[in-house]
Amino acid sequence: MNEQVDEFEFFLEKIWSDGFPVVTPTEERIARILGATKRDPEEVIGPIPPAMETATVRDVAVHALMAGCRPEYLPVVIGAVELMLRDEFNVNGVQGTMHGVAPMMIVSGPYAAEIGIHGGNGCMGPGFRANATIGRAIRLILTNLGAGIPGVSSMTIFGMPSRYTYCLAENMEDSPWTSLAVSKGYSADDDVITMAMVESPRFCFDDVSNEPNRLLNGIADTMTAMGSWNMHTRSDMVVAMGPQHADICANAGMSRADVHGRLCEIAGRKVGDLKNGGNWRRERALAFPIDVDPDDDDFFIPAIKDPEDLQLIVAGGWGPCTAVCHGWSGGSRAVHGRYQV
Amino acid sequence: MCSVHDTIEFEKLGIPSTTIITAAFKKAADFQFRGNGMEGHPYVVLPHPVSNLQPDEMRELTLQFVDEVASHLKT
Numbered sequence: 398m399n400e401q402v403d404e405f406e407f408f409l410e411k412i413w414s415d416g417f418p419v420v421t422p423t424e425e426r427i428a429r430i431l432g433a434t435k436r437d438p439e440e441v442i443g444p445i446p447p448a449m450e451t452a453t454v455r456d457v458a459v460h461a462l463m464a465g466c467r468p469e470y471l472p473v474v475i476g477a478v479e480l481m482l483r484d485e486f487n488v489n490g491v492q493g494t495m496h497g498v499a500p501m502m503i504v505s506g507p508y509a510a511e512i513g514i515h516g517g518n519g520c521m522g523p524g525f526r527a528n529a530t531i532g533r534a535i536r537l538i539l540t541n542l543g544a545g546i547p548g549v550s551s552m553t554i555f556g557m558p559s560r561y562t563y564c565l566a567e568n569m570e571d572s573p574w575t576s577l578a579v580s581k582g583y584s585a586d587d588d589v590i591t592m593a594m595v596e597s598p599r600f601c602f603d604d605v606s607n608e609p610n611r612l613l614n615g616i617a618d619t620m621t622a623m624g625s626w627n628m629h630t631r632s633d634m635v636v637a638m639g640p641q642h643a644d645i646c647a648n649a650g651m652s653r654a655d656v657h658g659r660l661c662e663i664a665g666r667k668v669g670d671l672k673n674g675g676n677w678r679r680e681r682a683l684a685f686p687i688d689v690d691p692d693d694d695d696f697f698i699p700a701i702k703d704p705e706d707l708q709l710i711v712a713g714g715w716g717p718c719t720a721v722c723h724g725w726s727g728g729s730r731a732v733h734g735r736y737q738v
Numbered sequence: 739m740c741s742v743h744d745t746i747e748f749e750k751l752g753i754p755s756t757t758i759i760t761a762a763f764k765k766a767a768d769f770q771f772r773g774n775g776m777e778g779h780p781y782v783v784l785p786h787p788v789s790n791l792q793p794d795e796m797r798e799l800t801l802q803f804v805d806e807v808a809s810h811l812k813t
Contacts, residue, residue: 447743447770490740493766550769552762678789 408463412549413541415533415561419463430458433468434475436737442475443482446489448544452478456542457534464534469512470527474534476590476736477502481535485730491594492545496626497557498594498725500535501635502564503710505578506588508738509566516566518714521598521637532562559597565712571640572711573647580653580709581733588738593633593708593731598720609646613656616642617664619721620700623675628666631686631702632724633731636660637712642719657709661701669694676726706731742770742781749776756810758803760786780810 405418420426431438431454438455445452454475461474481488481500491498504514515525523529539545547553553560567576578589601619606612616636626632638646638656646656668691671677682691686703690696701707706724708731713720741757748755759767761783771779782803788796 447766448773487740489743493763493770495762544769544773548765550766550773552766 411541412546413537413544415536415540417533417561419537420465422459422462426462427455427459430462430466430468430471431455433471434458436475442478445482445538445543447492447550448542450542450544452538452542457538460537460541461530461534464537465526465530466534467512467526467530470531470534472508472736472738473502473504473512473514473531473590476588476734477531477535477592478538479736480590480592480732480734483732486592486594486732487727487729488539488543490727491725491729492539492543492551494725494727495552495554496596496725496727497553497555497560498596498729499557499559499563500592501559501595501722502532502535503577503591503593503635503708504531504564504566504589505576505583505591507586508588510569514564514566516568516712517570520565520568520712520714521720528564529562532564535564536560536562557597559595567710568640568712568714571643571715573640573643574653574711577708577710578733580657583735587735589733589735591708591731591733593635593722594725594729595633595635595722596724598635598637598722601719601721602717603642603719604717607645609649609651609656609659612642612645613659613663616719616721617660617700619719620660620664620723621666622723623666623671623673623677625700625723626676626726627700627723628671628698629676629678629681630684630726630728631706632726633706633708633729634701634724635708635710635720635722637710637720637722639713639716639718639720640711641715641717643711653709657704657707660709661699661704661707664701665697665699667694668692668696668698671698742767743774745779745781746771746774746776749779754811756807757781758784758807760784760788762786782806782810 442452514527745755
């Protein structure tokens with residue numbers, strides 16, 4: 398790079414740019430970030446679809462660096478890429494889809510807290526370097542190595558703000574329950590990432606309910622839009638209860654499993670209602686992995702077809718709000734696993 | 739776009755294969771075939787959208803393209 402090239406403009410003009418400047422990946426900076434992993438920089442992580450460019454540990458490190466990651470964030474980024482490439486997560490499909498879902502990373506365990514992945518006030522918005530840059534690293538890998546570029550190989554209609562970055566922790570300080578990872582069988586000391594292909598959140602505000610039944614009715618309603626693919630296919634969903642809402646349930650004696658089960662039970666719509674708009678097709682209902690009668694207008698279609706598909710977490714700051722993140726239509730199953738620090 | 743990858747893998751195995759897409763996915767299909775060294779591989783483009791067609795409409799549309807599909811599968 399000579400003096401006549403503006404390093405920021407150089408990368409901003411790349412077709413894979415997310416529209417923001419990147420940290421220039423000098424050899425010195427790359428060496429520094431690679432110091433945060435014991436893994437061989439030439440170790441192959443895997444091909445990133447649909448372009449199928451191979452991601453090595455070094456490649457992941459370069460993208461993490463460009464995204465603005467501190468070196469200590471690298472193990473999380475590597476762990477996320479490994480998870481993301483599992484067949485059942487179906488990154489290839491999401492890279493080309495008309496939808497705008499993005500891989501949401503929920504990072505659990507002590508290392509997340511150590512490096513500052515935030516789960517409290519504002520955790521889904523700007524202001525937290527670990528959240529912002531770890532999620533961004535994943536997006537840069539998807540656009541540069543995978544070529545998931547709108548109008549080129551991605552037919553996403555709108556994209557979504559969560560395609561800039563989508564990474565958070567749970568608010569374990571204010572949560573009345575154990576973590577999502579513990580609910581999946583990990584220990585509280587395990588460093589775990591859960592990833593789900595979901596939309597940006599829509600909020601359920603409820604500052605009226607003081608008992609769980611009414612509260613969960615409102616949250617369940619937010620899970621069941623006609624235009625949500627969750628109503629018309631099997632799909633994952635993330636429900637991030639703010640601690641204030643979680644407390645209402647916990648104070649009434651409900652465990653995390655009780656809330657999870659209740660939401661799975663009541664979130665849904667009747668066939669007669671679903672026929673009036675959105676993506677309803679009889680053939681889609683018949684393809685559900687559950688028994689349905691698409692010709693009975695009173696038949697109840699649940700938003701969650703398999704309890705495994707609902708990722709329930711406690712996150713955000715104190716206030717009367719729960720965030721609901723709807724899923725995709727093309728067959729992606731949430732993935733989770735430990736990552737190496 | 740998984741169907742494009744399926745076509746690519748079938749062709750690698752020597753099994754004639756084609757992909758059926760709607761027009762909105764043409765750029766994505768071109769990209770994937772090009773990226774996998776199969777630029778110009780024939781595929782079928784239906785008008786977009788098809789997801790809102792009734793079964794009899796879909797049947798009628800299919801009949802218009804069946805010969806084209808068959809032509810792509812001849813070795």
